[in-house]
Amino acid sequence: MGDHHHGPAKGLSRWLFTTNHKDIGTMYLWFSFAMFILGGTFAMIIRAELFQPGLQLVEPAFFNQMTTLHGLVMVFGAIMPSFVGLANWLIPMMIGAPDMALPRMNNWSFWILPPTFLLLASTLFMEGGAPAAGWTFYAPLSTTYAGPSVTFFIFCIHVLGLSSIMGSINIIATVMNMRAPGMTYMKMPLFVWTWLITAFLLVAVMPVLAGCVTMMLMDVHFGTSFFSAAGGGDPVLFQHVFWFFGHPEVYIIILPAFGVISQIIPAFSRKPLFGYDSMVYATASIAFLSFIVWAHHMYTVGMPVAGELFFMYATMLIAVPTGVKVFNWVTTMWRGSLSFETPMLFSIGFLVLFTIGGFTGLMLSIAPADFQYHDTYFVVAHFHYVMVAGAVFSMSAAIYFWLPKWCGRMYNETMGKTHFWISFIGFNLAFFPQHFVGLAGMPRRIPDYALQFADFNMLSSIGAFIYGLSQILFLYNVIATIVAGKPVSDPKVWDGAEGLEWTIPTPAPYHTFETPPKIDPAHAHS
Amino acid sequence: MIRFSDNPTTDTAAKLVAVAALMFAFVFVVMVPLYNVLCDALGINGKTSGEAYTSVQAGVDESRLVSVQFVATNNEGMPWEFGPSTTVMKVHPGAVNETVFLARNPLPKAMIAQAIPSISPARAVAYFHKTECFCFNQQPLDGGAAAELPLQYIVDRDLPADIHTITLSYTIFDVTDMTSGAVATR
Numbered sequence: 002m003g004d005h006h007h008g009p010a011k012g013l014s015r016w017l018f019t020t021n022h023k024d025i026g027t028m029y030l031w032f033s034f035a036m037f038i039l040g041g042t043f044a045m046i047i048r049a050e051l052f053q054p055g056l057q058l059v060e061p062a063f064f065n066q067m068t069t070l071h072g073l074v075m076v077f078g079a080i081m082p083s084f085v086g087l088a089n090w091l092i093p094m095m096i097g098a099p100d101m102a103l104p105r106m107n108n109w110s111f112w113i114l115p116p117t118f119l120l121l122a123s124t125l126f127m128e129g130g131a132p133a134a135g136w137t138f139y140a141p142l143s144t145t146y147a148g149p150s151v152t153f154f155i156f157c158i159h160v161l162g163l164s165s166i167m168g169s170i171n172i173i174a175t176v177m178n179m180r181a182p183g184m185t186y187m188k189m190p191l192f193v194w195t196w197l198i199t200a201f202l203l204v205a206v207m208p209v210l211a212g213c214v215t216m217m218l219m220d221v222h223f224g225t226s227f228f229s230a231a232g233g234g235d236p237v238l239f240q241h242v243f244w245f246f247g248h249p250e251v252y253i254i255i256l257p258a259f260g261v262i263s264q265i266i267p268a269f270s271r272k273p274l275f276g277y278d279s280m281v282y283a284t285a286s287i288a289f290l291s292f293i294v295w296a297h298h299m300y301t302v303g304m305p306v307a308g309e310l311f312f313m314y315a316t317m318l319i320a321v322p323t324g325v326k327v328f329n330w331v332t333t334m335w336r337g338s339l340s341f342e343t344p345m346l347f348s349i350g351f352l353v354l355f356t357i358g359g360f361t362g363l364m365l366s367i368a369p370a371d372f373q374y375h376d377t378y379f380v381v382a383h384f385h386y387v388m389v390a391g392a393v394f395s396m397s398a399a400i401y402f403w404l405p406k407w408c409g410r411m412y413n414e415t416m417g418k419t420h421f422w423i424s425f426i427g428f429n430l431a432f433f434p435q436h437f438v439g440l441a442g443m444p445r446r447i448p449d450y451a452l453q454f455a456d457f458n459m460l461s462s463i464g465a466f467i468y469g470l471s472q473i474l475f476l477y478n479v480i481a482t483i484v485a486g487k488p489v490s491d492p493k494v495w496d497g498a499e500g501l502e503w504t505i506p507t508p509a510p511y512h513t514f515e516t517p518p519k520i521d522p523a524h525a526h527s
Numbered sequence: 528m529i530r531f532s533d534n535p536t537t538d539t540a541a542k543l544v545a546v547a548a549l550m551f552a553f554v555f556v557v558m559v560p561l562y563n564v565l566c567d568a569l570g571i572n573g574k575t576s577g578e579a580y581t582s583v584q585a586g587v588d589e590s591r592l593v594s595v596q597f598v599a600t601n602n603e604g605m606p607w608e609f610g611p612s613t614t615v616m617k618v619h620p621g622a623v624n625e626t627v628f629l630a631r632n633p634l635p636k637a638m639i640a641q642a643i644p645s646i647s648p649a650r651a652v653a654y655f656h657k658t659e660c661f662c663f664n665q666q667p668l669d670g671g672a673a674a675e676l677p678l679q680y681i682v683d684r685d686l687p688a689d690i691h692t693i694t695l696s697y698t699i700f701d702v703t704d705m706t707s708g709a710v711a712t713r
Contacts, residue, residue, distance in 0.1 A: 102536045102539075102540075103536065103540060106540075166547050169543070170539075170540050170543040170544065170547075173539060173543055174536050174539040174540050174543070177535075177539050178535045178536045178539060179536075204543050204546050204547050204550070205546065205550055206550070207547070208547045208548070208550035208551035208553075208554070209550055209551075209553070209554050209558075211551055212550075212551050212553075212554025212555060212558075213554065215554075216554075216555075216559075224705060226705070227559065229705075230602075230643050230698070230700065231602065231641050231643065231700030231701075231702050231705065232641070232702065232705055233577070235562070235563075235566070238559065238562050241558070241562060242554060242558055242559075245558070303571075303649075304571070305569060305571060305649070
């Protein structure tokens, strides 16, 4: 690293040893897309089995492994790393820093991921099969009744947690110490703000998940009884510890998506974001509230009424800052000079569908009503509206928005819009009917179901196949753009885009902001 | 504010590592003990005290009768024949009552069992005192052997007036394989 002006190294070693935030961001994004395809394949197997009532394709035990791995791979392999990749690419460019604060650790936090998921996927071929207790792996299903692969699973969770914590430490250290002179906290782009808060959530709760699986490990191998009633423990304790991690975790997934949407909607409305300050405070409030609502996932375990009421009201409170955000996005678009390029389409799709997911979340927060919804397809529909139409749609928007900046080539707009509309229709066809079958009593995580659910399930499966196939179009569009897209050289790419990342040349050079940029003190946040 | 390093980046990173380590410790040092304390204190899950009750009662309330029902369940894979000798007792609050549960090990090998109690309604937990219970200890039985497992209890005189029936349920677990380590007694 003696030379000052050097490009990337050649060959494989460039990627193995790189400490460049753009290289690492790229690897995160490609890796997460590969995991998205893997997790999607598991989903296709699930939907194929559920296409008709009765058992057609797979054994129930294998079906359980599919639901479990689908959840784990999508949450820990696809969504979380994709946003870390985005953070790597964008945070230094948005705050005027030359790179991440801890570049070598950055390399590590990426490179421990692929072997871990290889290990997790390999459990499919082990005796007894892959973990099958659901992505929430409740004890004693995941302890007393688990196959030998549970030990590999626990190790995987430990390493994934380590990777997330290292990535978060890096992001916090970068944002706190490497902002360009004049880039005050309240001038940071909202994507940086949401990631800063997300990173704090990760540092706080990934160790709790590590503690949780450590207790599982000790119960399985070392004779302790944390979750075993026979030895004086309690399986319900598992649910408390898991959801103390799990609820902040769902905000870890969605907050960076909020940040992305807050960058894209102003760009295509040609107006500054409405209510920047309130956006920051709303994000912080959501993060705080995420720590005191966990037991709304477990209303049916037999909590005292006072507990049910506390968690119900605290959960409903989250609708307030979230409502502030939705209001601000809509108000940003109000009387804006709107145009509907693919990133904007995905952002508006996010806005509409995420709000539906938010409303069903509000329904689920009502403790007495939740006794009907609990563990049904209504819950499945709810969290796919926030996870897929929330996190994944915003990720698609982000790729279309920043890809031309990254590679200096424009994607095919027609193909992008086609991708959006097929995704939008496929997604809604897949998940909207699940609200109905859920309310009618179809439980989640079952390979077979009662006959009256047959039509809606068939629609659901067709929608899921459409949504799954539309991602092939996305992949093709991205590769075609990188290889042979129409060159763009305008630093701004989009005429309404604001922010430091749009001041550097297009495509973004390998090294940026080696001397800090000048921030206009009069200029508001970007 | 504590500083771990003069380099601000190293300092931030070190502090965050400390936070992560503290959160890991928080699970074991705070969450698990706190959960157990709260469950015991509030009677959540119907958990009764794991220790014998020793304080003296003020006297028997002859004016009131409370039904105490007994339920026994075998946990999955537990082959013992296990059940109460009598399913319902009508008792006066304040009186010391005794009953036995019957257990038989039908297998030819020696086994060890642990019974876990649960009381319904949960509000009654604080008013149901056991002075002696087979659930305080693990119960070994030789192959083919049977035993009478004693239970001695007092229903508190302060039991809320609207509670007329208390159900005491025991689930019996096979802990033969777990007894090599130190196992919590309850």
